[in-house]
Amino acid sequence: MTEQPTFNNVSHTIFVVDDDLFSQQLLGDTLARNGYATRHFSDGTTALQAAREEPPDLVLLDVMMPDLDGFEVCRLLKESEATRHIPVVLVTCLNEKVMKLQGMAAGADDFISKPFDATEILLRTRNLLRMKEYGDILKDHNERLELQVRERTSELETAYNELKSIHDRLLQQDKMATIGLLMAGIAHEINNPVGFITSNLGSLKKYGERLAEFIFEQDKAITADGQVVRIMENVFALRNTLKIDHILEDFPQLLAESADGADRIRKIVQDLKCFSRTDGAEQASADINQCMESAIGIAHNELKYKATIMREFGDLSHTLCYPQQLGQVFINLLVNAAHAIDTRGEITVSTRQDNGWIFIAISDTGCGIPEDIRLRIFEPFFTTKEAGKGTGLGLSICQDIILKHGGEIEVVSEIGAGTTFTVKIPVVEP
Ligand SMILES: Nc1ncnc2c1ncn2[C@@H]1O[C@H](COP(=O)(O)OP(=O)(O)OP(=O)(O)O)[C@@H](O)[C@H]1O
Ligand SMILES: [Mg+2]
Structure with a gap:
C-alpha cells in the first residue's frame, strides 16, 4: 500500500x-x-x-x-x-x-x-512540508525497492548456485555413465592381454623345466667318463622328445608378446586413470592429439566391431584446457558415431590448426541425423535410443564443455551417408 x-x-x-x-x-x-x-x-x-x-x-x-x-x-x-x-x-x-x-x-x-507576512510563511511552510513528505515517501519506496532487489539478487544467486551444483553433478554422472558403458569393454580389453601373458608364462615355466632337465643330462654326459657315446645318444633322443629346438625358437617370441601385452595393459589403465580422475576441473596444457588418442583407447572396444578408425592428425600447438573434459567430449562423439553405424563402417578423426583455432572433426559413415531432430540433439535428455540405452545427456554436456572452452560445436549430416561433428577451440598459450 x-x-x-x-x-x-x-x-x-x-x-x-x-x-x-x-x-x-x-x-x-x-x-x-x-x-x-x-x-x-x-x-x-x-x-x-x-x-x-x-x-x-x-x-x-x-x-x-x-x-x-x-x-x-x-x-x-x-x-x-x-x-x-x-x-x-x-x-x-x-x-x-x-x-x-x-x-x-x-x-x-x-x-x-x-x-x-503570515500568509507567506504559512504557504511556504506548507509547500515545503508537502514536498518533504513526498520526498520521504519516495525515499521509503526506494529503500523498499532496494531491499527487494537485494532479496531477489540473493534468491537468484542461490538458484544459480543450485543450478551450477546440479550441472556439476550431471557432468560427473555422465562421466560415470560413460565409464560404466565402457567398463565391460575395458575389462575385456584388459582380460585379453592378461590371458595370453598368463598362458605364455605357463609355457615358459614348462619350457624352463624341460631345459633344466636337458642341461642336467648334458652335465651327466660330460662327467660320466667312458660312457660318453651312449649317453650322448640319450641326450639327442631327449632333445627331440623335449622339442628343445622348438623351445629355443619360440622363447623370444613368447617374451616379446608378453612384453607387448603388459604394455597394452599399462596403456589401457593409464587412459582410464586419465579419464576417471575426479579433479576434472583442473586446467592443464595439453596435446589435443594425445587427448584424442586416449579417448580412442578408452572407447576402443565400443568402436572396434563397428568401424575402422582413420586418423588424420595435423600438427597442433599445446593448448591450455581441461583435458579430461575434452576427453569426455571425444569419447561421447566417438561412441555416438559407433552407435550410428549399423554393421560396419568408418570413423575418421581429423585435427588441424588454423589461425589460432584447433579444429577436431569426427566423421562417421553411419545413418545420419534427420533434419527435424538436428536442432534438438544438443538438448539435455534428448535421445532417439531406446530406454536404458542412452540418457540423452551426451551432446548437451559436450556442448557445455566446448562453450566453457570458448569454442563451438557443429554438426553436418546426410541421411544414409553419415555425420560429421566439428569441434573448434581456441589455442590458449600455456
Ligand atoms: N553421429 C551420430 N549419428 C547419428 N545420430 C546421432 C549422432 N550423434 C548423435 N546422434 C543423435 O543425437 C541424439 C542425442 O545424442 P546424445 O549423445 O546427446 O545422447 P544419446 O547418445 O542418445 O545418449 P547418451 O546420453 O548415452 O550419450 C542421439 O540419440 C542420436 O539420435
Ligand atoms: Mg551419446
Missing part, C-alpha cells in the same frame, strides 16, 4: 532558530496558531545539536546570528546524512539577491524576508 501524505499540521515539528527573541516569538506564534508544534532556539549550535538528536520536519533559520550564522548552520545540516532531508527556510532582512545566492550555495530550500 502506498502511503499518502497527511498534511496534518500537528504531526509536524518546526524548529524556529533566531537570536532576536521578538522575531522568534512572532514566527513561532504564527506557526503554533496554525497547529504546528514548534521548538525555539536562540543560537545555531544548540539548534544543530537538537536537529541531530531528534530531526524536525522543517527549520526556519535566521541568517544573522552570533557564533554560527544561518548559512553555516544550513550548510552543516545539509552536509550530514541524518539531517540532509530536512527542509531549511532562511529568514533575513539582508539584501535579497546576495542573501539568496549565498543561501542557495549553503543548500537552503526557501527564503522568507523580514518583516514577516
